[in-house]
Amino acid sequence: xxxxxxxxxxxxxxxxxxxxxxxxxxxxxxxxxxxxxxxxxxxxxxxxxxxxxxxxxxxxxxxxxxxxxxxxxxxxxxxxxxxxxxxxxxxxxxxxxxxxxxxxxxxxxxxxxxxxxxxxxxxxx
Numbered sequence: 001x002x003x004x005x006x007x008x009x010x011x012x013x014x015x016x017x018x019x020x021x022x023x024x025x026x027x028x029x030x031x032x033x034x035x036x037x038x039x040x041x042x043x044x045x046x047x048x049x050x051x052x053x054x055x056x057x058x059x060x061x062x063x064x065x066x067x068x069x070x071x072x073x074x075x076x077x078x079x080x081x082x083x084x085x086x087x088x089x090x091x092x093x094x095x096x097x098x099x100x101x102x103x104x105x106x107x108x109x110x111x112x113x114x115x116x117x118x119x120x121x122x123x124x125x
Contacts, residue, residue, distance in 0.1 A: 016032040017116045022111065024055055024110070032069060039064055039066065040062050049108070063082050064083040078097070085108075087107065
């Protein structure tokens with residue numbers, strides 16, 4: 001349970017976080033790394049929303065959504081994954097890549113995650 005980049009022997013610096021603010025797994029936090037951070041219930045997801053018997057079955061096992069940090073542009077964005085259930089950003093359906101800012105809310109099924117940026121224009125690894 002949790003995300004692979006927290007338990008891997010290879011170290012990736014944190015660039016931001018996602019925190020479950022509504023739904024199953026309330027209060028859990030997940031580190032985001034440079035590049036793609038796939039979000040889903042599968043164990044191979046960088047942000048794994050599998051909380052055992054208390055998981056949100058409306059979240060896809062495969063990448064329901066993907067948060068990307070582009071270290072060259074110093075920008076975060078979120079994109080649709082492979083789920084038939086469309087993810088939402090701040091109440092609107094994600095149909096294409098969208099910029100992501102601190103405080104934004106990503107909704108996957110019945111689960112809401114708040115995004116917190118660490119890296120950006122003022123700091124970058």
